Amino acid sequence: MSHSFLRPVPPSLLLVLAAACSAPAPPPEITAVSFSPDPHSYAQPAQARVTAVALDLTPDFDARVLAGTARLAVTRAPGASSLVLDVRDLTIGRVTDAKGAALTFDLGAAKPFLGQPLTIALSPGADLVIIEYRTSPSAAAVQWLAPAQTSGKTLPFLFTQGQAILTRTWVPTQDSPGIRQTYEAAIHVPAGMRAVMSAEEVTKAGEKDASGRAIFRYRMTQPIPPYLIALAVGDIAFKPIGATTGVYAEPSVVDRAAAEFVEVDQMIAAAEKLYGPYRWGRYDILVLPPSFPFGGMENPRLTFATPTILAGDRSLVSLVAHELAHSWSGNLVTNANWNDFWINEGFTVYLEGRIMEELRGKRYADMLRQLGRQDLDDGIADAGGPKAADTHLRLALDTRDPDDGMTNIAYEKGAAFLQTIESVVGRDRIDAFLRAYFDRFAFQPMTSDQLIAYMNETLFKPGEAEKVNVQAWVFGPGLPGNVPPVKSEAFEAVDAQVARWTKGDAAAGLTTREWSTQEWLHFLRALPQTIPAARLTDLDRSLNLSASGNSEILFAWLEIAIRNRYEPAFPALERFLLSQGRRKFLRPLYEALAKTDWGRTMAMRVYRQARPTYHSVSVGTIDGILKWQEK
Numbered sequence: 336m337s338h339s340f341l342r343p344v345p346p347s348l349l350l351v352l353a354a355a356c357s358a359p360a361p362p363p364e365i366t367a368v369s370f371s372p373d374p375h376s377y378a379q380p381a382q383a384r385v386t387a388v389a390l391d392l393t394p395d396f397d398a399r400v401l402a403g404t405a406r407l408a409v410t411r412a413p414g415a416s417s418l419v420l421d422v423r424d425l426t427i428g429r430v431t432d433a434k435g436a437a438l439t440f441d442l443g444a445a446k447p448f449l450g451q452p453l454t455i456a457l458s459p460g461a462d463l464v465i466i467e468y469r470t471s472p473s474a475a476a477v478q479w480l481a482p483a484q485t486s487g488k489t490l491p492f493l494f495t496q497g498q499a500i501l502t503r504t505w506v507p508t509q510d511s512p513g514i515r516q517t518y519e520a521a522i523h524v525p526a527g528m529r530a531v532m533s534a535e536e537v538t539k540a541g542e543k544d545a546s547g548r549a550i551f552r553y554r555m556t557q558p559i560p561p562y563l564i565a566l567a568v569g570d571i572a573f574k575p576i577g578a579t580t581g582v583y584a585e586p587s588v589v590d591r592a593a594a595e596f597v598e599v600d601q602m603i604a605a606a607e608k609l610y611g612p613y614r615w616g617r618y619d620i621l622v623l624p625p626s627f628p629f630g631g632m633e634n635p636r637l638t639f640a641t642p643t644i645l646a647g648d649r650s651l652v653s654l655v656a657h658e659l660a661h662s663w664s665g666n667l668v669t670n671a672n673w674n675d676f677w678i679n680e681g682f683t684v685y686l687e688g689r690i691m692e693e694l695r696g697k698r699y700a701d702m703l704r705q706l707g708r709q710d711l712d713d714g715i716a717d718a719g720g721p722k723a724a725d726t727h728l729r730l731a732l733d734t735r736d737p738d739d740g741m742t743n744i745a746y747e748k749g750a751a752f753l754q755t756i757e758s759v760v761g762r763d764r765i766d767a768f769l770r771a772y773f774d775r776f777a778f779q780p781m782t783s784d785q786l787i788a789y790m791n792e793t794l795f796k797p798g799e800a801e802k803v804n805v806q807a808w809v810f811g812p813g814l815p816g817n818v819p820p821v822k823s824e825a826f827e828a829v830d831a832q833v834a835r836w837t838k839g840d841a842a843a844g845l846t847t848r849e850w851s852t853q854e855w856l857h858f859l860r861a862l863p864q865t866i867p868a869a870r871l872t873d874l875d876r877s878l879n880l881s882a883s884g885n886s887e888i889l890f891a892w893l894e895i896a897i898r899n900r901y902e903p904a905f906p907a908l909e910r911f912l913l914s915q916g917r918r919k920f921l922r923p924l925y926e927a928l929a930k931t932d933w934g935r936t937m938a939m940r941v942y943r944q945a946r947p948t949y950h951s952v953s954v955g956t957i958d959g960i961l962k963w964q965e966k
């Protein structure tokens with residue numbers, strides 16, 4: 336196929352683009368926008384769409400509520416008389432136009448995870464809507480942490496997590512990744528606290544509101560999908576790394592974090608060399624308290640990260656390479672809706688491998704790739720096997736929570752697809768393709784069909800698309816047979832140690848001294864499924880696994896401990912489940928426990944205590960695993 340996929344741009348959208356470009360920063364290159372239907376949004380952007388959001392919000396840490404106003408700049412088609420927004424669990428007060436005249440509005444029926452449509456009648460000529468509102472204490476995007484859940488233990492903390500469709504629980508807007516918006520915010524915070532956001536800080540020194548709260552101001556002049564609007568408030572310190580990079584974290588964590596991420600400028604240089612300029616100005620990392628449900632979230636200019644990657648030896652920083660890579664794949668070119676989530680994540684895992692290869696060499700990157708393939712095998716099994724519909728790259732989540740699509744398929748099958756293309760067209764050509772793709776579609780949404788059309792147009796020579804078998808990869812199940820094998824030399828050496836131990840050698844005699852985290856993970860994953868208690872004791876005593884300070888190694892060990900009911904590791908298991916809320920770790924551990932009666936009893940006991948400390952994203956998943964009923 337070689338047809339052009341860009342639809343003609345209606346005049347109303349040209350106005351949209353003009354509005355998006357009115358900020359003082361150099362205007363982003365937007366050439367065209369087409370709205371593909373988004374089954375997870377009530378918005379009708381072809382009628383009226385939000386182009387800019389201005390928030391003025393005050394967090395109330397006692398009530399666990401954000402309250403204030405959202406001013407929405409709106410562009411509409413001629414004759415359109417209403418604006419439809421996505422909201423969930425919001426209390427809406429007055430809605431007015433720019434002159435303060437009340438606008439009538441209607442809140443439709445609430446649906447699970449989608450929330451409600453908020454339909455606002457637009458007055459003639461009005462291009463601004465002001466909404467007074469407050470969030471619910473149970474807003475799914477916002478986690479409110481008590482002081483005890485922070486490192487400092489003295490002040491509370493809050494953070495938001497918008498992806499996939501949670502932004503609507505704290506910002507009334509059109510919450511679809513295809514509807515890009517600029518934003519600005521004024522956040523009023525109590526003394527001793529700081530607000531940080533996924534935007535440029537433009538705080539006026541010393542500015543306070545009438546109640547004496549400090550006002551922090553932020554502005555994002557590049558249009559972003561609303562799931563990337565992000566806020567954190569707490570006792571937050573900053574430490575620079577390079578001229579345009581640094582770390583935000585609680586004061587007791589910030590030095591350790593800055594030391595861990597010292598390679599970030601090298602990562603940016605490597606990514607720019609491969610994929611073109613970093614377009615977002617600064618790149619900072621916010622290390623959150625341990626309940627953050629993800630490894631990282633690629634909020635623009637300010638990656639949100641779990642503290643579980645602070646291993647002390649920079650061994651888990653490929654996660655930063657991943658979040659940084661989203662500055663191209665995901666934040667610059669964005670999945671148009673959540674059925675195409677692999678366009679964000681598959682590309683990003685591929686880029687992550689390439690960035691880490693630039694930094695640490697092929698031997699290192701091959702280890703990441705081989706571990707990724709194992710994760711992909713697990714992902715296919717979890718999704719129901721190699722024939723299951725949920726193993727397609729292009730998903731059909733229309734009637735489901737898009738969170739269901741956030742599996743290893745999008746990440747690792749997506750990356751394997753790009754590795755397969757690389758194996759057919761060669762590295763030089765895929766690099767040139769990606770570089771041009773990010774330039775061509777910067778600040779635009781992307782669908783599977785559009786991507787394939789562009790590949791056919793600019794990448795594949797005759798016969799190559801068939802050789803790659805694009806249709807089978809994107810629209811078919813399982814792992815196509817033409818995936819190039821990944822071979823890690825480092826892991827072959829580890830396999831020799833696994834063989835020695837399996838034959839009966841003591842763990843103390845194994846050659847493990849120079850092992851990276853990845854080699855440890857391969858070692859633990861390659862051990863037999865069933866291991867007698869005495870041999871587990873040998874491993875644990877000699878290799879100090881239950882006491883590991885490396886979250887990935889500890890996690891892999893705890894999976895083995897549960898599978899073999901190795902009780903000496905259970906205190907460490909309990910501590911791990913109670914001390915952090917990263918879903919990647921929680922889900923497999925609770926799932927493994929839930930398989931047996933003794934494990935289920937333990938899981939229910941621990942979860943009862945841990946549940947109030949987890950973010951809603953993790954709670955939703957673990958509730959499902961344990962069939963938890965709130966008592």
Ligand SMILES: [Zn+2]
Nearest residue numbers: 657661680683
């Ligand atoms: Zn990602």
